[in-house]
Amino acid sequence: MLSKSLIEDVLTAALSTGGDFSEIFVEDRFTNNITLQSGKIETSLSGRDFGIGIRVFKGLQSVYAYTTDHSKDGLLKAAKNAAQAISGNNLIQLPPLVHESVETVHPVQVLPLEVEKARKAAIMKQAYETAKNYHSSISQVKVRLMDEEQNVIIANSEGNWIEDKRVRSRLAIQAIAVRHNQMETGFYGPGAHQGFEFFENLDMNHYASEAARIAVTMLDASPCPGGKFPVIIDNEFGGVIFHEACGHGLEATAVAKNNSVFAGHLGEKVAPEIVTYIDDGTLPNEWGSINIDDEGEKARKNVLIENGILKGYLIDKFNARRMGMESTGSGRRESFRFAPTSRMTNTYIAPGKSTPEEIIANTEYGIYAKYMGGGQVSPATGDYNFAVMEAYEVKNGKLGKPLKGATLIGNGPKTLQLVDMVGNNLGHGAGMCGSLSGSIPVNVGQPMIRVSEITVGGTKGE
Template sequence: MAARAKPTSAPTLRRPEAPFMTGPQAISRQQAGTILDAALSRGGDFADLYFEYRRSAAISMEDGRVRSVGGSVDMGVGIRVVQGQAVGFAYAESLEPQAMLEAAQTAARVASAAGTPAKAIRKRKPGDAYPLESAEVVDVEGKQRVELLRRADRAARAASPKIIRVDASLVAVHKEILVVSSRGDMVYDFQPMCRMSVMAVARDDQRVEQGSSSGGGRMGLEYFERVSPEDHGQEAARVALLNLDSREAPAGTLPVVLAPGDSGILLHEAVGHGLEADFNRKRTSNYTDRIGAPVASELVTVVDDPSLLASRGSINVDDEGVLPREHRLIEDGILRAYLHDRISADWFRTKPTGSGRRQSFRHEPMPRMTNTFMAAGEEDPEDIIKSVKRGVYAKKFSGGQVNISNGDFVFSLTEGYLIEDGKLTAPLKGANLIGNGPEALATVSMVGHDFALSDGMWTCGKDGQSVPVGVGMPTVKLDALTVGGSSVG
């Protein structure tokens, strides 16, 4: 199973609190209450304030040369008023009292009936799923960040003279939020993030292929003690060189073995989105009205857990001020729950799950995943591969597309292998996995004990908003899945 967040004895670092917490623009409970009263002045079921302060830094290197260096600072507040299923939303890019009151009055226009007055505000303290052990990457000097990229570049080029180009980038974010709800909660969180990406290009005669490696999480510089820039450079080169020897993928219906870790993106896209409650509230998900029904093999348990230590998808508090916890969405093949924000929770007459997330203070929250994964089983991964006479081993993905209403999906592999007589043989080129989420999960016949969480590389898009997420998976055998390729399987 994935590592859960635990107290640490290591020293933790914290940056100075955001302007809305200290200094002349600090937001007091009294001022927050005044803004909430303005938001609810025309009625409404509830209102919330989402204050955000963000600093970001990015460096990219192309073929050994630094091509771009950028950074930004952003701050503001999003104000939402909810009446039934109607939402009034406005934001202010300033914490000046008048600007915030005007935004609150704009959001209030959605309401037209007597509402629920704001409760007395109490400060709540969230957990800590991402204690820093060193300086944030966003605060590291530019020269040091460039050297991290150069180390990855050198390692990739040293792998083989066939590596002809290396690109690398490093993005870091320091983010702080303060969420205040008319239901009485005031919660602050600090959310660091870093991500390194490396792409290598290999050439052999007239053939040119590429490989990539990415990773990061809610960590400081200690990330590079766990996964070094050299690791990313070597991995990108390995995949590029491997692809020089790849052959066209077979086409047809075949057994597919999903590798641990990155394969969790298939679960995230093909199944996870359909379990977000807004799609089920609107009755556009193929999981609508199926709570308590079998939706997968009894070997399948799917979990969304925001508390995984330092993971890219982890959050201590959601963007509606709800303290989240682990949720078993599918247990032993039975659908147990959806992921709820406050609106869907009120609709379904249940409690919010802490799944309300948004891209920034300029966006409204909606139900979103955090770290979504399939729980480990009991099988030996080698036995799973040995059980396949002819099939495909899917190791790395470039992403995919899914139809929420019926669960149909298409995923492209960036690293995959042909399985022949229980052994991995030729690397494959141009392989696509095509299927239906519930139908694919119904064919799960073996689940390995080797659960792995993907290194922090995934960003999820939904309705024009992007948020960081984590995915994970043990080795899993699907008895039958359509493989799109160029030769008959």
């Protein structure tokens, strides 16, 4: 994409006013986004995005600039503009750039760019037909297929130069069930750090049928009672609560500025011994997985909480300076338009010893949240509010009637401390996470867990 000599010139220009670190991020991204509705392709968008980000550090000062002009003059101008915000007397001599090869732990068999859209449309129609034919009450099905190939070069004034290819694929299925004046929605959105083979190997019957089943089931749901109850949260996307309410609080973006309830508590007990919380970007072909982060650091498994003890944070290069710690390979960004900062990859609660059946059987009364919906959280406090897409009453150790309108309200760190049972059925769910450096693919995950008490917003009385 850019020659080695040009990259060296840009890095040198960025240091010309006394910066102590410079970095260049070159991105060439190809995307496809297809939508099918009412059995027909509604939109089909393909695009290419190319640009370069340039960053300069001086102590605890950071400056970022980006450009789509990849000419030598354009790049040197962008680098010098970034450098103008930095002043210092010590000029660094750029060491020779040493190319480092990337070990790909997420094999791709079929690049999406090499697959004609007719094959992609066939996959989508299969999902549509499966969901639409699930039940007569299904009135509408919407299917989105997304794939992308992102090629990057990352080089810096420490002499590092590395290239990477990232390929991701995702299918999103939304089903709407209608009865009289009532309408309910179901959704499932599996994804992977994989090529077109992901779609061909996907258990379409499972995912499409589940999206439809959720919508149909909720037609018969009773209003959820409000109050404080034990809550069982199922695996996979159930992990979104701890991603939002705890995971963001463990990112250096918040910790370095003391804007997190976890700041300054390394080595302390923050959860029961049965809770181990991990961020692992090395899981093969998972949606949130990476080979390297967007600062060129190799992906790794970061144990954040181990047997209830706070062990570490997710740290990027700049916040590592603030904290006096090392990067954990957690610097991520949406694109060249964003400076990287500390972000999650695949974050999950490790499996415990209880079976799902045991967890339900040991709950006299409570709420079972099978599938979570969207929510809001304050990273500084960990206070959250999440909708439940599919919920059930638990009574005398057995699942009861479906419930609608359930909302879980609480505080992430406090909820973490109230986890009293952890299942053995770890599962991951794909999603997109928004933060300071844009929207990025992440997995959230956990086995089934039970929280001894959560405030449940619903309809008082029945």
